[in-house]
Amino acid sequence: MTILVTGGAGYIGSHMVHELADAGEPVVVLDNLSTGFRFLIPTSVPFVAGGTGDRPLVGEVIAHHRVSAIIHFAASIVVPESIADPSRPIFLGEIYISLETARFQARTARRPYGREVAHLTIHGLLHLLGEDHPTPAARRRMAALEASLLTSLRARVAALTPEVV
Ligand SMILES: NC(=O)c1ccc[n+]([C@@H]2O[C@H](COP(=O)([O-])OP(=O)(O)OC[C@H]3O[C@@H](n4cnc5c(N)ncnc54)[C@H](O)[C@@H]3O)[C@@H](O)[C@H]2O)c1
Numbered sequence: 111m112t113i114l115v116t117g118g119a120g121y122i123g124s125h126m127v128h129e130l131a132d133a134g135e136p137v138v139v140l141d142n143l144s145t146g147f148r149f150l151i152p153t154s155v156p157f158v159a160g161g162t163g164d165r166p167l168v169g170e171v172i173a174h175h176r177v178s179a180i181i182h183f184a185a186s187i188v189v190p191e192s193i194a195d196p197s198r199p200i201f202l203g204e205i206y207i208s209l210e211t212a213r214f215q216a217r218t219a220r221r222p223y224g225r226e227v228a229h230l231t232i233h234g235l236l237h238l239l240g241e242d243h244p245t246p247a248a249r250r251r252m253a254a255l256e257a258s259l260l261t262s263l264r265a266r267v268a269a270l271t272p273e274v275v
Pocket residue numbers: 116117118119120121122123140141142143144145146147160161162163183184185186187203204
């Protein structure tokens with residue numbers, strides 16, 4: 111029953127790691143050290159160097175450390191980089207969202223643009239967590255997970271991104 115902190119060597123993530131370790135919670139950190147520092151993590155906390163997009167590695171970390179919860183801080187904080195060119199995907203710790211796809215889906219399905227951005231984000235997050243849709247049954251399972259997460263997160267997404275919802 112370990113908590114995996116992605117981006118745990120970063121500014122926010124390392125504070126979380128210290129809080130959890132001080133509270134006696136088993137923790138493991140996954141970080142590619144692109145902007146983080148190994149020395150920010152207590153030496154008692156297991157550290158795995160690698161990216162959140164490395165599915166086999168993430169799966170191995172989850173299985174080996176018996177991870178029961180994930181706190182995800184692995185991301186780029188440089189907002190201008192993400193919004194400077196709207197045709198480029200937004201980087202969210204190896205979740206890439208195509209705003210053009212979101213716009214296209216919103217237009218063709220006549221759904222709000224912000225909903226499609228949220229949908230694609232959750233879709234990417236589920237992939238990151240190991241979900242996939244190679245078969246119709248898996249596609250239905252993923253769609254159900256997305257719908258359930260969207261329902262519970264919609265209010266928060268609306269509060270965070272009122273300009274696109
Ligand atoms: N710093 C703030 O004031 C602040 C405030 C609110 C929210 N946030 C959010 O918290 C999150 C972390 O911000 P931060 O300030 O700690 O940034 P940070 O750059 O200090 O930390 C990000 C960490 O993630 C790691 N990382 C990046 N991509 C990775 C990947 N693909 N795989 C594994 N590790 C990866 C980096 O090496 C780094 O250690 C961001 O989503 C940010 O938007 C930050």
